Every structure is written in structure tokens, then in C-alpha cells.
Amino acid sequence: MRNTDKNPFGAYIREKRESFRKTDRSFSLRQVAQRIGVEPSYLSKVERGENAPLSEEKILLLALELDEDQDVLLALCGKIGKDVQEVIRKRPLLFAQLIRDLKNLPDHAVLRIIREVRDGKW
Amino acid sequence: MRNTDKNPFGAYIREKRESFRKTDRSFSLRQVAQRIGVEPSYLSKVERGENAPLSEEKILLLALELDEDQDVLLALCGKIGKDVQEVIRKRPLLFAQLIRDLKNLPDHAVLRIIREVRDGKW
DNA sequence: CTTCATGTGTACTGTGTGGTACACACTATA
DNA sequence: TATAGTGTGTACCACACAGTACACATGAAG
Structure with missing residues (x-):
């Protein structure tokens, strides 16, 4: 499989962020990275699909930032929320x-x- | 948290295996380990709860060996079957x-x- | 023209996952 | 009493996860 594989998560959030950015300059990669608590270079890798995984915690913050559904973003990363997992495991x-x-x-x-x-x- | 923490999975399968063993000598730790495809020393660590994780594949084989429900054993390991995960992620x-x-x-x-x-x- | 912000490339890190390989001591058994 | 089988201790391993740190080139703005 190619390095930048077809994981759609990165492209998706990049597009969403840049659309927000058109009307709000605080949605630069750097500033969003700071608000969700990662280094800009890392978010950059995430958005370009460079196999840079985000933890559930950061994904949830990003969902709030970008007004996206938490479960949908998690699913795009191949993850399932811990709370949901716990229901099943119990x-x-x-x-x-x-x-x-x-x-x-x-x-x-x-x-x-x-x-x-x-x-x-x- | 202690090294041998209170994860019940190890103790549970050990008990089950030893109960099988009373009537079937092929349920020694070594032989079961071989049948599910791990080294005896590793299964030993698993059974003693020494933070030795089993992959989903091995857990499913173990469930067949010990006549246990797959989802229950997975849950005891804090996991959820990939097939179930996929349903949710889709x-x-x-x-x-x-x-x-x-x-x-x-x-x-x-x-x-x-x-x-x-x-x-x- | 400088200065600041932006996105990215490169190197590095610690922890967790899922194991193997081998030596050792004990036990049953033939 | 050899010997075969049993459980365990120790050392080691590769790879995935989830990042940091910093330098760099570019572009926009004053």
C-alpha cells in the first residue's frame, strides 16, 4: 500500500478546516493544532494522511472545533469511542x-x- | 497499579483449562499453547496476568479450545471483535x-x- | 523591506502490543 | 534411574501508536 494511502480522514478535516478559515482566520492549521493540543507539524501530517494517528481525546476536540459528529470522525480514523466500547464489553x-x-x-x-x-x- | 493487576482473564482461562485437563491430559499449558500457536512461556504469562496481551486471532482459537464464547473472552481482554467493530464503523x-x-x-x-x-x- | 504567520520536512522519543528463544527446575512415568 | 513432559524466568525483538522539537521556505501585511 502506498504511503499516502486512501484514508479519507485527513483530506476531510483539511477541507472542513479550510472552509471555516474562509470566514475565520483563526482556523489556520497552526492555531487549530494549538487548540486541540498537538504540534502544527503533526496536524499537518494528519491532514495529509501520512499515517499520523490522533488519539481519541484529540479527535473529540477536533470534532468540537469543526462542528463534526464525534462518532463519525472516530469512525473515519478506524476507531470507536471508549464509552461505546465499554457498553459492549460489559x-x-x-x-x-x-x-x-x-x-x-x-x-x-x-x-x-x-x-x-x-x-x-x- | 500493581504488575499482576486484577485482570481476571488469565485466572479464568487457567481454571477452565485445568478443569479440562482433569479428564484430558492434552490440556497441559504447553499443548494448548502449541494448538493456539504461541510459545508456552507466553501462555504462562498470559494465564498469570503478567500483562501479556493475546491477539484477537489467538483469543478466538482459545475460545474454541476451551468451549467459551468468543465475545466474552474478548471482552475479558478488553477487546471487541473486528467484525463487530466494522459494523459500527460503517x-x-x-x-x-x-x-x-x-x-x-x-x-x-x-x-x-x-x-x-x-x-x-x- | 522587514516581520510575522503559515505549512511542511526531518529527526527523535517513550510506551504498548504481541510475541520468540532458550535455559531452568520440577514431576511423573516407564 | 533415565527421560519425557510440565510450568516458569529472563532476555530479546519488531512494529504500531502518539506524539515533540526544531529548522526551513514561502507568503501576506505593515
Whole structure:
């Protein structure tokens, strides 16, 4: 596999950051890097997809910065939030199986379950 | 935290293996180690909780060996199966949210959902 | 023209992961 | 009593993860 492989995370956040930057000069790479707590050179590598992994903590900060969904950004990095992982690990028989059962359901069916759960029907 | 911390995985599989061993001498540490493809000294460290991580692949083999549930053994190691992870990463908005919503539901409620999904009601 | 901010290249680091290789002491057994 | 098998201690290893530190070239702004 090539060095700059097709991981879309870097390109995605770069685009998002630069779009913010058009109206807010505080969204330079350097300043965003400082706000999420990494060196500019490192964020640069991240944005160019140079196999520079971000920790979950930084990804969550970046999601706040760029007004993105945390779970989506984590997923783009191949990760899953620790809180979600913990839910599964505490009741693996239940949750691992449920997820496998839901794997092939279409979105609208999963959404229906979510709605029913939220309505407190359970 | 102490070196041999309170991770229960090692003690758990040791007990299980030794119970098998009472009726089947092929369940010595060495032979099981060979069957799952690690060095005996390493499995020894695993069983004594000496911070010796097993890869998912070996854990799944061990689950077959010891007639244990794969997801449960993985969970005891603080891991989640790659297949389950992939389901979540492919549709993070749906699944991460669903899991958080189900977090505090009692077992029987989750089971009801599983049953309904399996009955094809969705 | 200088000065400041910006993005990037290069080198380096510590910790965790997932192991191997081999020697050692003990035990069962034939 | 040889010897085969058993569990363990010690040393070592490669690679992934998650970065820092600093120099450099460029571009914008005063």
C-alpha cells in the first residue's frame, strides 16, 4: 500500500478546516493544532494522511472545533469511542450478538428501533 | 497499579483449562499453547496476568479450545471483535447512538429487541 | 523591506502490543 | 534411574501508536 494511502480522514478535516478559515482566520492549521493540543507539524501530517494517528481525546476536540459528529470522525480514523466500547464489553453476549443481528438491516429499520427505544417502549 | 493487576482473564482461562485437563491430559499449558500457536512461556504469562496481551486471532482459537464464547473472552481482554467493530464503523451515526441509548436498558429489554429482530419483524 | 504567520520536512522519543528463544527446575512415568 | 513432559524466568525483538522539537521556505501585511 502506498504511503499516502486512501484514508479519507485527513483530506476531510483539511477541507472542513479550510472552509471555516474562509470566514475565520483563526482556523489556520497552526492555531487549530494549538487548540486541540498537538504540534502544527503533526496536524499537518494528519491532514495529509501520512499515517499520523490522533488519539481519541484529540479527535473529540477536533470534532468540537469543526462542528463534526464525534462518532463519525472516530469512525473515519478506524476507531470507536471508549464509552461505546465499554457498553459492549460489559455485556458482550447481549451487545455483540445484537450488533451482528443488526448488521444487515437497512438504515430505516435500525432507525425505527432507535425511535422506539427513545419513546420508552422498552 | 500493581504488575499482576486484577485482570481476571488469565485466572479464568487457567481454571477452565485445568478443569479440562482433569479428564484430558492434552490440556497441559504447553499443548494448548502449541494448538493456539504461541510459545508456552507466553501462555504462562498470559494465564498469570503478567500483562501479556493475546491477539484477537489467538483469543478466538482459545475460545474454541476451551468451549467459551468468543465475545466474552474478548471482552475479558478488553477487546471487541473486528467484525463487530466494522459494523459500527460503517454506520457510526446509527450504531454508536443506538448503543448509547441501550446502555442503561436491563438485559431483558435488550433481549426482547434481539428476539424481535430475529423474528424478522423489521 | 522587514516581520510575522503559515505549512511542511526531518529527526527523535517513550510506551504498548504481541510475541520468540532458550535455559531452568520440577514431576511423573516407564 | 533415565527421560519425557510440565510450568516458569529472563532476555530479546519488531512494529504500531502518539506524539515533540526544531529548522526551513514561502507568503501576506505593515
